[in-house]
Structures are given as structure tokens and as C-alpha cells.
């Protein structure tokens with residue numbers, strides 16, 4: 001088994017690391033202390049293609065594979081756990097089930113702008129009384145003609161307070177238990193839907209992790225992902241993909257000075273004297289030219305054989321309309337997703 005990253009994966013890793021060092025890390029401590037959701041960083045990450053890493057270009061994604069996705073989450077989380085979790089939820093928990101189960105119409109509306117990072121998504125399965133045992137969820141949706149009327153409360157929903165839409169798992173036929181669970185997309189601003197209290201946590205504080213409350217909230221039946229009763233299968237298979245992201249997290253510099261989990265002083269900005277910058281920090285990420293976005297550069301450079309950063313940068317500067325690489329066009333060595341000691345609670 002070859003555990004080495006390919007050259008293109010190393011280039012991706014270097015680029016994302018530079019972005020994370022220059023754009024993400026400087027904010028990590030403040031974000032963790034204030035709980036401010038990093039919208040600007042999210043937008044910048046979107047310009048690099050990091051909000052839809054492993055989805056096809058036609059669906060708004062960057063067209064990479066899941067090893068690339070793991071590298072992205074690992075590099076971002078290395079500098080800020082909150083930003084890593086936000087991107088992981090956007091990629092794995094919101095975009096992925098729509099990519100796998102959505103219709104073409106749904107993909108246009110509920111995937112494309114999200115994979116592009118123009119909008120933020122969330123995944124709403126957990127309830128105050130239904131965590132590990134998600135099949136016990138009590139949020140109900142009753143079908144009325146061409147609409148579903150939702151009542152119930154979701155808890156611990158990452159991105160929930162900032163999201164433009166969420167996939168909400170509801171029970172449309174409670175007598176059937178888990179076979180009665182259905183997935184519905186609910187958009188921000190839908191009457192009857194409101195963001196509830198923000199969850200209190202010991203760290204990863206900037207993820208807008210909130211309760212979501214539904215009171216006679218009506219959504220069109222065209223917002224249903226998959227068939228009625230397929231929601232549990234969609235939810236659990238989504239968590240399988242979500243584990244790629246959550247196992248790519250590293251303890252990060254977002255630890256506040258008082259955080260008991262500050263286990264990696266090397267990565268913790270608060271443990272480093274002011275002005276003591278890492279070598280990576282010195283070569284901070286910058287867009288290469290006004291005509292070439294970092295995303296185009298990153299994607300475009302991966303379509304060419306890797307020689308050196310300088311060579312690919314030059315190529316990208318003269319080739320701003322370079323075709324975006326597809327998964328099939330890039331040969332990748334099968335290296336396993338990296339894991340870390342830290343992980344989310346069961347079920348996440």
C-alpha cells in the first residue's frame with residue numbers, strides 16, 4: 001500500500017496550508033473567544049474551491065477527490081478548528097447528500113450555490129432527546145397537498161445560526177419509526193422556522209452551533225431529498241462521509257489560553273511568542289494575479305504535470321481560463337485519509 005501523497009496532493013496541501021496560515025490562523029483565537037462566525041474567511045475559502053472540494057464542477061464543486069478533501073480539512077483545522085468544522089459540515093453533511101440523492105433541479109437550487117460557497121448549509125438530525133439514537137427523533141412533518149408542515153426542535157446544529165438552508169430530518173410517518181424519516185431542505189426565512197439558542201461549548205466556538213425551531217413551518221414537497229421514508233438511510237450514509245472530515249481534524253490554534261485541550265503547543269498561536277512566525281507564515285497565500293483567482297490557479301495547476309511552484313504559478317498566470325480538472329483526469333495515489341486523536345462525539 002502506498003501511503004505517500006501524490007505530487008498534486010502535496011501541491012494542494014502546500015497551497016491550502018499557506019492559505020490557512022495567512023488567512024485562517026490569525027483569526028483563530030479571536031473567533032474562539034468571541035464565537036463570531038467567520039463569514040469573510042468562508043468566502044475566501046470558497047474562492048479556493050474549499051466549500052465544495054469533492055463535487056463536480058457542473059455542481060459548483062472543485063472536482064477533487066476525498067483524499068484532497070481530507071487534506072483540506074486537516075490543513076484548515078490545523079490553524080482553526082471552528083473553520084475546519086464549518087467547512088466539513090458544508091462539504092460532507094450539507095452538499096454531499098444533495099449530490100448523491102438530489103434531482104437535477106434540486107442540485108441547481110440547493111447544491112450549486114452552496115458548493116460554490118455563495119451560501120452556507122447545515123445538517124439537522126440531532127434533537128434534545130435524540131442524539132446517538134437518531135431514529136428516536138420527534139420532529140414531525142405532515143403532508144398537506146404539495147407541502148410539508150414541520151413541527152419540532154433540532155439541537156446542536158453546526159452552521160445552524162448562519163445557514164441559508166439546512167437538510168432537516170423529520171418523521172413523516174411516526175408509526176414506522178426510522179422507516180418513517182424523511183429529509184427536507186428548509187431555507188432561511190421560511191415562515192415558522194427560527195434559529196433558537198446557541199449551544200454552549202468548551203471550544204470550536206465559532207461554528208454558529210444552534211437549536212433550530214420549527215412551528216407550523218411549511219416547505220414545498222419539491223424540497224424533499226429522496227423519497228418519503230428514505231431520510232434515515234440518507235442521514236446515516238451522510239455521516240459515513242462526514243467521518244472523513246471529522247477524522248481529518250487536528251487540535252488547533254483556536255484553543256484559547258485557558259482551554260484544557262491545548263495539547264499541541266506547536267500549533268497553538270497563543271503558546272508562541274508574538275513575532276515568532278513559522279516559515280510557512282512567511283510565504284503567505286496571495287492571489288497570483290487580478291485575472292487569475294486562487295481557485296483557478298489551484299485547479300488549473302493540477303491539470304499540468306507538477307514541476308515547481310514557480311513553474312505552475314507562471315503557467316497559471318498565463319492561463320487564467322484553464323479548464324478545471326476532473327477527478328478522472330487526475331491520477332491519485334490511494335492514500336488513506338489521515339486520522340487524528342481528537343474526534344467528534346459518536347454519531348457526528
Ligand SMILES: Cc1cc2nc3c(=O)[nH]c(=O)nc-3n(C[C@H](O)[C@H](O)[C@H](O)COP(=O)(O)OP(=O)(O)OC[C@H]3O[C@@H](n4cnc5c(N)ncnc54)[C@H](O)[C@@H]3O)c2cc1C
Pocket residue numbers: 089122123124125126130131132133155156157158159201204209345346347348
Ligand atoms: C460540537 C458539536 C457539533 C454538532 N453538530 C451537529 C450537527 O451539525 N448536526 C447534528 O444533527 N448534530 C450535531 N451534533 C450532535 C451530535 O451528533 C450528537 O451529540 C451525538 O449524536 C451524540 O448525541 P448526544 O450528545 O445526545 O449523546 P447521547 O446519545 O446522550 O450519548 C451520550 C453517551 O452515551 C453513549 N451511548 C449512547 N447510547 C448508547 C448505547 N446504546 N450503548 C452504549 N453507549 C451509548 C454515547 O456513546 C455517549 O458517550 C453536534 C454535537 C457537537 C458536540
